[in-house]
Amino acid sequence: METLHIYHINDLHSHFSNWPKAMKIIEDARKKHANSYEQMLFFDIGDHVDRVHPMSEATLGKANVQLLNEAQVDGVTIGNNEGITLAFEDLDALYEHANFPVIVANLFYTNDERPHWAKPYKIITTANGMKIGVTAVTAFFHKFYEILGWSLEDPFIALQNVLFELRKQVDVIILLSHLGIHDDEKIAQAYPDVDVILGAHTHHILPEGKYIEDTLLCGAGKFGQYVGHVELLLDYRTRSIVRKQAELIDVQLAKEHKYTAQLLDSIAEKEMIHLNRKVAVLHEDLEVDWFDESPFALTLASALKDWCNSDIGMINSGVLLESLSAGVVTWADVHKICPHPINPCTVDLRGDELKEVILHANTKEVQELEVKGFGFRGKVMGRMVYSGVEWKYEVLSDGKEHIRNIKINGEPLNMDKCYKVATIDMFTFGNLYPAIRHATEKHFFMPEFLRDVLAWRLKRM
DSSP: OEEEEEEEEOOOTTOGGGHHHHHHHHHHHHHHHHHTTOEEEEEEOSOOOOTTSHHHHHHTTHHHHHHHHHHTOSEEOOOHHHHHSSOHHHHHHHTTTOSSOEEOSSEEETTSOOOTTEESEEEEEOTTOOEEEEEEEEOOOHHHHHHHTEEEOOHHHHHHHHHHHHTTTOSEEEEEEESOHHHHHHHHHHOTTOOEEEEOSSOOBOTTOEEETTEEEEOBOSTTSEEEEEEEEEETTTTEEEEEEEEEEEGGGSOOOHHHHHHHHHHHHHHGGGGGSEEEEESSOBOOOTTSOOHHHHHHHHHHHHHTTOSEEEEEGGGOOSOBOSEEEEHHHHHHHOOOOOOEEEEEEEHHHHHHHHHHHTSHHHHTOBOOBTTBOSSBOOOEEEESEEEEEEEOTTSOEEEEEEEETTEEOOTTSEEEEEEEGGGGTSSSOHHHHTOSOEEEOOSOOHHHHHHHHHTTO
16 A cells, blocks of 8 residues: 645635745645655646736746745646736746646647647656556636637546546546536546546635545635645555545644745845836826726726727726826836736627616615626725716605716717627626626737726826
8 A cells, every 4th residue: 555645726816925834834744744655746726826916917927936846846737817817928938947747638729739838647656656647627718718829628528538548547547627616526427537636716615525426526725725635545556546535734824934935035026126117107196986986997997998999988996996196107006006817808788788787887786896706806896987978867756866868979878779898808707797798799808907908098198
């Protein structure tokens, strides 16, 4: 018999405050298992990078790779934050100095060749000759990958093809899955050859794992809250797994790895200078108010309308985290105010659909909504502001203000006319605005973020 220990972390999203503690857990585990002559592996399951953090923004994710090198990971896969928040050339160069394999089976160049920096699987041989196959797939945001110049295969098809090749060569199959818990469950049911799924994307927490048939599903939450640990007891004579069990280790119970903390400080000091480049000079303050029309939000709505060449600009005030003071504006200022990995987009809406959106956005419930996910890194939705839209309020018997006489660029709203609305991609994902989500004509601008549009306008003020 031999014991194989597998440690995993996922969806760090550049929350580096937890990373030194996670690395202390990994270092202590390496020493412990080495003293017991037991083998250990360590994997990252994607979304390690998040450009919400200034250090990841300044280095376009290469600081994250430097940390993973220092962590001596045995392999990583990519999440959507690596895959679709970086320009093609930036993702293609992200891992050029990586000392670890990047495993992803469903990503290709448009000529159907695999990226030079990626492999569909890796085979690891244990001390007693057991063959461990490790493969990985990432979330199927194929339309966004295509816009950026990549080709993304359906992860289930890619996995099926890899398993056909892999199962002949190995005794154990481990899947690094950046698909989410629901797809992990489907994989466990459809592909019993997969012994362990190390999960990510939906930030699920499985304290002791979850079994579906004989497949063990694992998930370690988000932001480095936990380090996952899977223990496999292997019989190298029968070339089979005798026992598998999972646990989560709370990083708050660990001390900091001092060198990792120092490395983070060193990288920050060296790289943050890239964010200090001048973007513009403002002659007056730009104020934002999350719950009222404000000059800053109106400026951004106008910028969206012009940059996207649309009929209307529409933005929620909550995307601007702070006001902007007069004087020199640096990229660090722009990033601090608008850190979201959110892309501009245009959506074609009929007049009646646009009215529905305007009325819904004007409700107190929507304005005070605390938004999680969809790339939003703010606190609340805030008031929706527009460029090219105006209306009058009428106080009715209920004592509330109701929108009346909506005009688009000075003309009465035509319920049957199609309007091109410039807004942000997060409204196309959730159920907040069904008319936007289900619109048949959408155009996403990538790799530009909302802050690129903001910087574009500031330079012209």
